[in-house]
Amino acid sequence: xxxxxxxxxxxxxxxxxxxxxxxxxxxxxxxxxxxxxxxxxxxxxxxxxxxxxxxxxxxxxxxxxxxxxxxxxxxxxxxxxxxxxxxxxxxxxxxxxxxxxxxxxxxxxx
Amino acid sequence: xxxxxxxxxxxxxxxxxxxxxxxxxxxxxxxxxxxxxxxxxxxxxxxxxxxxxxxxxxxxxxxxxxxxxxxxxxxxxxxxxxxxxxxxxxxxxxxxxxxxxxxxxxxxxxxxxxxxxxxxxxxxxxxxxxxxxxxxxxxxxxxxxxxxxxxxxxxxxxxxxxxxxxxxxxxxxxxxxxxxxxxxxxxxxxxxxxxxxxxxxxxxxxxxxxxxxxxxxxxxxxxxxxxxxxxxxxxxxxxxxxxxxxxxxxxxxxxxxxxxxxxxxxxxxxxxxxxxxxxxxxxxxxxxxxxxxxxxxxxxxxxxxxxxxxxxxxxxxxxxxxxxxxxxxxxxxxxxxxxxxxxxxxxxxxxxxxxxxxxxxxxxxxxxxxxxxxxxxxxxxxxxxxxxxxxxxxxxxxxxxxxxxxxxxxxxxxxxxxxxxxxxxxxxxxxxxxxxxxxxxxxxxxxxxxxxxxxxxxxxxxxxxxxxxxxxxxxxxxxxxxxxxxxxxxxxxxxxxxxxxxxxxxxxxxxxxxxxxxxxxxxxxxxxxxxxxxxxxxxxxxxxxxxxxxxxxxxxxxxxxxxxxxxxxxxxxxxxxxxxxxxxxxxxxxxxxxxxxxxxxxxxxxxxxxxxxxxxxxxxxxxxxxxxxxxxxxxxxxxxxxxxxxxxxxxxxxxxxxxxxxxxxxxxxxxxxxxxxxxxxxxxxxxxxxxxxxxxxxxxxxxxxxxxxxxxxxxxxxxxxxxxxxxxxxxxxxxxxxxxxxxxxxxxxxxxxxxxxxxxxxxxxxxxxxxxxxxxxxxxxxxxxxxxxxxxxxxxxxxxxxxxxxxxxxxxxxxxxxxxxxxx
Numbered sequence: 001x002x003x004x005x006x007x008x009x010x011x012x013x014x015x016x017x018x019x020x021x022x023x024x025x026x027x028x029x030x031x032x033x034x035x036x037x038x039x040x041x042x043x044x045x046x047x048x049x050x051x052x053x054x055x056x057x058x059x060x061x062x063x064x065x066x067x068x069x070x071x072x073x074x075x076x077x078x079x080x081x082x083x084x085x086x087x088x089x090x091x092x093x094x095x096x097x098x099x100x101x102x103x104x105x106x107x108x109x110x
Numbered sequence: 111x112x113x114x115x116x117x118x119x120x121x122x123x124x125x126x127x128x129x130x131x132x133x134x135x136x137x138x139x140x141x142x143x144x145x146x147x148x149x150x151x152x153x154x155x156x157x158x159x160x161x162x163x164x165x166x167x168x169x170x171x172x173x174x175x176x177x178x179x180x181x182x183x184x185x186x187x188x189x190x191x192x193x194x195x196x197x198x199x200x201x202x203x204x205x206x207x208x209x210x211x212x213x214x215x216x217x218x219x220x221x222x223x224x225x226x227x228x229x230x231x232x233x234x235x236x237x238x239x240x241x242x243x244x245x246x247x248x249x250x251x252x253x254x255x256x257x258x259x260x261x262x263x264x265x266x267x268x269x270x271x272x273x274x275x276x277x278x279x280x281x282x283x284x285x286x287x288x289x290x291x292x293x294x295x296x297x298x299x300x301x302x303x304x305x306x307x308x309x310x311x312x313x314x315x316x317x318x319x320x321x322x323x324x325x326x327x328x329x330x331x332x333x334x335x336x337x338x339x340x341x342x343x344x345x346x347x348x349x350x351x352x353x354x355x356x357x358x359x360x361x362x363x364x365x366x367x368x369x370x371x372x373x374x375x376x377x378x379x380x381x382x383x384x385x386x387x388x389x390x391x392x393x394x395x396x397x398x399x400x401x402x403x404x405x406x407x408x409x410x411x412x413x414x415x416x417x418x419x420x421x422x423x424x425x426x427x428x429x430x431x432x433x434x435x436x437x438x439x440x441x442x443x444x445x446x447x448x449x450x451x452x453x454x455x456x457x458x459x460x461x462x463x464x465x466x467x468x469x470x471x472x473x474x475x476x477x478x479x480x481x482x483x484x485x486x487x488x489x490x491x492x493x494x495x496x497x498x499x500x501x502x503x504x505x506x507x508x509x510x511x512x513x514x515x516x517x518x519x520x521x522x523x524x525x526x527x528x529x530x531x532x533x534x535x536x537x538x539x540x541x542x543x544x545x546x547x548x549x550x551x552x553x554x555x556x557x558x559x560x561x562x563x564x565x566x567x568x569x570x571x572x573x574x575x576x577x578x579x580x581x582x583x584x585x586x587x588x589x590x591x592x593x594x595x596x597x598x599x600x601x602x603x604x605x606x607x608x609x610x611x612x613x614x615x616x617x618x619x620x621x622x623x624x625x626x627x628x629x630x631x632x633x634x635x636x637x638x639x640x641x642x643x644x645x646x647x648x649x650x651x652x653x654x655x656x657x658x659x660x661x662x663x664x665x666x667x668x669x670x671x672x673x674x675x676x677x678x679x680x681x682x683x684x685x686x687x688x689x690x691x692x693x694x695x696x697x698x699x700x701x702x703x704x705x706x707x708x709x710x711x712x713x714x715x716x717x718x719x720x721x722x723x724x725x726x727x728x729x730x731x732x733x734x735x736x737x738x739x740x741x742x743x744x745x746x747x748x749x750x751x752x753x754x755x756x757x758x759x760x761x762x763x764x765x766x767x768x769x770x771x772x773x774x775x776x777x778x779x780x781x782x783x784x785x786x787x788x789x790x791x792x793x794x795x796x797x798x799x800x801x802x803x804x805x806x807x808x809x810x811x812x813x814x815x816x817x818x819x820x821x822x823x824x825x826x827x828x829x830x831x832x833x834x835x836x837x838x839x840x841x842x843x844x845x846x847x848x849x850x851x852x853x854x855x856x857x858x859x860x861x862x863x864x865x866x867x868x869x870x871x872x873x874x875x876x877x878x879x880x881x882x883x884x885x886x887x888x889x890x891x892x893x894x895x896x897x898x899x900x901x902x903x904x905x906x907x908x909x910x911x912x913x914x915x916x917x918x919x920x921x922x923x924x925x926x927x928x929x930x931x932x933x934x
Contacts, residue, residue, distance in 0.1 A: 003258075003259075005473065006259070006262075006328075006473050007325075007328045007329075009473055009476070009477055010321060010324050010325050010328060010476075011325055011328075013317075013321050013476075013477065013480045013481065013484075014318075014321040014322065014325050016481075016484055017314075017317070017318045017321060017480075017484060020484060020487070020488055021318075024520040035525065036525070036526070036908070036909075036912075037525050037526070037528075037529055045909070045912055045913065045916065046916060048913070049913050049916045049917060049920075050920075071901070071902070071905055072905050072909065075905060075906060075909065076909075097902070098902070101900075101901045101902035101905055102900075102901055102902070103900050103901065103902030103903075
C-alpha cells in the first residue's frame with residue numbers, strides 16, 4: 001500500500017513538472033487566432049512592400065474586422081492610408097496601433 | 111589486457127574519441143557557412159591537420175580497435191561473430207576512406223550529416239558488443255521493495271545535492287570572475303536575486319531528473335533489463351536533446367537529419383559508457399548492480415575523505431577548465447554550456463558515488479521539496495529591474511545561464527522565427543541579377559583617376575581607434591590619418607560576419623542570404639567599375655574573393671601562397687608599396703582583408719601596458735601593431751606624391767565581442783559591438799573640395815562602393831532600397847532621408863536579423879536561433895545599453911524585417927528559384 005501511494009505521489013509530481021514544461025508550447029499551439037504569416041497577411045505585406053496600397057486596403061480591412069485587437073493590422077492600415085494619401089485615416093489607425101500595442105506615442109514606430 | 115583493466119577502457123575510449131572527433135568535424139562541415147568560413151580558411155590549423163591526416167590515422171585507429179577486440183573475436187559464439195563482422199566492416203570503411211578521403215570533401219548539405227551518423231554509429235557497434243558480451247552475467251539487480259525505497263531516497267539526495275553543489279560552485283565562480291568588474295546591477299540585491307533564481311532553477315532541474323528516474327525505477331524495476339533499457343534510453347534522450355539545443359541550433363542542424371545526428375550522438379555516448387562499465391562490472395564485481403550504478407558508480411560504504419576531496423577538486427577543476435577553454439574560442443556559448451553540462455554530470459556522479467545507500471527519505475519530504483521547487487519556479491516573475499540583474503548575473507554564472515535558458519527561453523514569436531529560418535542560408539540555385547549604380551556604365555568622365563585602396567580589417571572595432579574613442583592611446587598613426595580624412599562616426603556593417611559582409615561591400619548592396627550566387631560578377635558593381643576604367647586590381651585572393659572576382663588579366667594577386675588566416679596588414683602593405691613602383695601606367699586598386707585582429711589570431715595573454723588599461727589587451731596590441739604599418743604606408747604615399755591622388759578606405763567587415771556579457775567573437779551575433787564598424791575615408795584632394803558629407807548620418811558598409819563611384823565622377827543612383835548611397839553626395843535631403851529610414855541588418859551565418867532605427871540610436875535584434883529578441887539604446891555619449899523590447903517595437907521591427915526579406919526575394923528572384931529552402 002505504501003509502495004502504491006509513493007508511486008502515485010511520484011507520478012503526480014512528474015506529471016506536474018511535465019505540465020509546467022509543456023505549458024508554453026501548448027499555449028503557443030492554442031495561438032491568438034491571428035497569424036502574421038498566413039497567406040492573407042503576407043498578401044497585405046507584399047502589397048505594402050510593392051506600394052500597391054489600393055490592393056492591400058480591402059484585405060487589411062477584412063483582417064481588422066476579424067481581429068479587432070490586433071495591433072499589427074492597425075499598423076498596416078496606418079501605413080496603407082498614409083500611402084493612399086489619407087492622413088486623417090492614417091492618424092486614426094496610428095492611434096489604434098498605439099492603444100492596442102500599449103505603447104506611448106512615437107515609440108520606434110515611425 | 112582484458113576488459114577489466116583501465117588500459118583497455120582507455121583504449122576503447124580512444125577508439126570512440128576518434129569517431130566522435132570525426133563526427134564533430136562532419137557536423138561542422140554540414141553547415142555551409144562553417145565550412146566556407148571556418149574549415150576551409152583553417153581558422154584553427156589543427157582542425158585542418160586532422161582532416162588531412164584522417165585517412166592515414168584511420169589505419170592506426172583500426173589497429174588499436176582490432177587489438178582491443180581480439181579477445182572478443184576469438185570467442186566461438188554470437189558475440190565473437192558479431193565482433194568479427196564489425197571489424198570487417200570497419201576495415202572496409204578504412205580502405206574506402208583511404209581510397210577516397212571523406213573529411214576533406216565535406217562542404218555543406220546532408221552528406222556530412224550522414225557521415226556524422228556513421229561515425230557515431232561505430233561506438234554504438236562496440237557498445238552493442240559490450241552489452242552482448244555481458245548478457246547472462248548477473249550484473250543487474252532485482253531490488254526488493256525496501257531496496258527500492260532506499261535507492262529512491264539515495265537518488266533524491268543525489269539529485270538535490272547535485273543541484274546545490276552546482277549552485278554553490280558556480281556562485282563562487284561568479285564571485286571570482288566578477289571581482290574588479292564594475293557591475294551596478296550586481297550589488298547585494300542583484301547578487302541575492304541571481305543566487306535565488308539560480309537555486310530555484312537548479313533545484314527544478316534536479317527534482318525533474320529525480321522524478322523521471324524514480325518513476326522509471328518504479329515502473330520498470332520488476333524487470334532489471336527493462337529498467338536498464340529505460341535508464342539507457344532516458345540518458346540517451348537527454349544527451350540528444352542537449353546536443354540538439356546546443357550544437358544543432360548553433361550549426362543550423364534542423365530537420366530529420368539533424369534529429370538523427372542528435373539521437374546517434376546520445377546513443378553513442380551512453381552506449382559506449384554503459385558498455386564499458388558493464389564489462390568492468392562483469393569482470394570485477396561478483397555482487398549485483400542497480401542499473402543507475404552502471405552509469406554513475408556504486409556507493410562506497412565509507413568513502414574516504416581524501417578521495418571525496420579529490421573528486422570535488424576534480425569537479426571544480428573541470429568547471430574552471432571548461433570556462434577557460436570556452437573563453438579562448440566559442441560559438442554562441444556552445445562550449446561554455448557543454449562544459450557546464452559536463453560539470454553537472456560529473457557532480458551527479460560524484461554525489462552518486464559518495465552517498466551511502468542506507469538513507470531513507472520520507473515521501474512527504476520528497477513531495478515537499480519537489481512541490482515547493484515547482485511552485486517557486488512557476489510563481490517567480492522577474493520585474494524589469496530583476497530581469498536586468500539576472501541578465502548581468504548570467505554573464506558571470508554559466509551554470510545559471512544554461513539552467514535559466516533551459517527553463518525560461520521560450521520563443522516569443524515562433525512563427526516569425528520559422529519565417530526567418532526559411533529565408534536564411536538559401537540553398538536554391540539562384541541566377542545572378544544585374545546590379546547597377548549607373549544605367550550604362552562607361553569610362554569615368556574624369557581625366558585623372560584616383561588610386562584606390564580599400565582595407566577591410568577583419569573584426570576591427572571603432573572604439574579601439576583614437577579617432578572614435580578618446581581613451582585610446584595606442585593608434586597615433588591611424589589618428590593622424592583620420593585627422594586628414596573623413597571619419598564617419600555612425601557606421602554599421604550590413605552583415606554581421608565576413609561571409610556576406612565582404613560580398614555586400616563589393617556589390618554595394620544588401621544581398622540574398624546565400625553563400626554564394628555564382629557567377630557573382632553581374633552583382634559586383636565595384637569590379638565592373640574597376641574594369642570599365644582599366645584599373646589594375648591588386649587583391650588578396652582569399653576564400654571569399656576567389657568566388658567574387660571575375661577572371662581578369664588585370665588582376666595582380668596579393669599575399670600569393672599565404673593562407674587566408676595568415677594575411678597580415680604589415681606584410682600586405684609592403685607588397686602594395688612594391689607594386690606601386692611598377693611601371694604599369696594603369697591606375698591601381700588595392701584591396702585586402704587582413705586578419706591581424708581576428709579572434710583566432712589573438713595571443714592568449716600579452717604584457718599589458720598602462721595604455722591598454724580598460725581594453726582587451728591582446729586585441730589592443732594587435733591594433734597597435736597595424737597602426738605603425740599603416741602609418742608607414744601613408745608616409746610612402748606622401749613621399750611618392752600619391753597621397754592627394756588617393757582614395758583610401760579603412761574599415762572592417764564587422765566588429766567583435768571582446769568579453770562584453772561574457773561573449774567573445776562575432777558568431778551569429780548582431781550586438782552593437784559586432785555591427786558597428788570604423789569607416790575612415792581619405793578623399794583625393796579634388797573630390798574633398800566638392801563633396802557633400804554628413805559624418806553623423808548613419809553610414810553603411812554598402813555605401814563604400816557608391817562612394818567610389820562618386821570619386822570617379824559618376825552620379826550613382828541605387829536601383830532598389832537594398833543598394834547603398836554615396837557618402838560624398840549626402841546633401842541635406844539625402845541625409846534626412848537616411849536618418850529617417852530604418853535599416854535591416856543580418857547575420858551572415860544564421861537566422862538573426864536586426865533593425866536600426868532613429869539614425870542608428872535604437873537597435874532591435876530578432877534571434878531565431880535562440881528564439882529571443884533584444885533591444886539596445888544608444889546614449890548621447892555613444893554608449894549602448896540593453897533596453898526592454900516593447901510590444902510596439904517588436905511588431906514594427908518584425909514587420910520591417912519581413913519587408914526586407916520580401917524585398918530581397920523580389921530583387922534576387924528567390925521565389926522564382928526551383929527549390930527554395932533555408933534553415934528549416
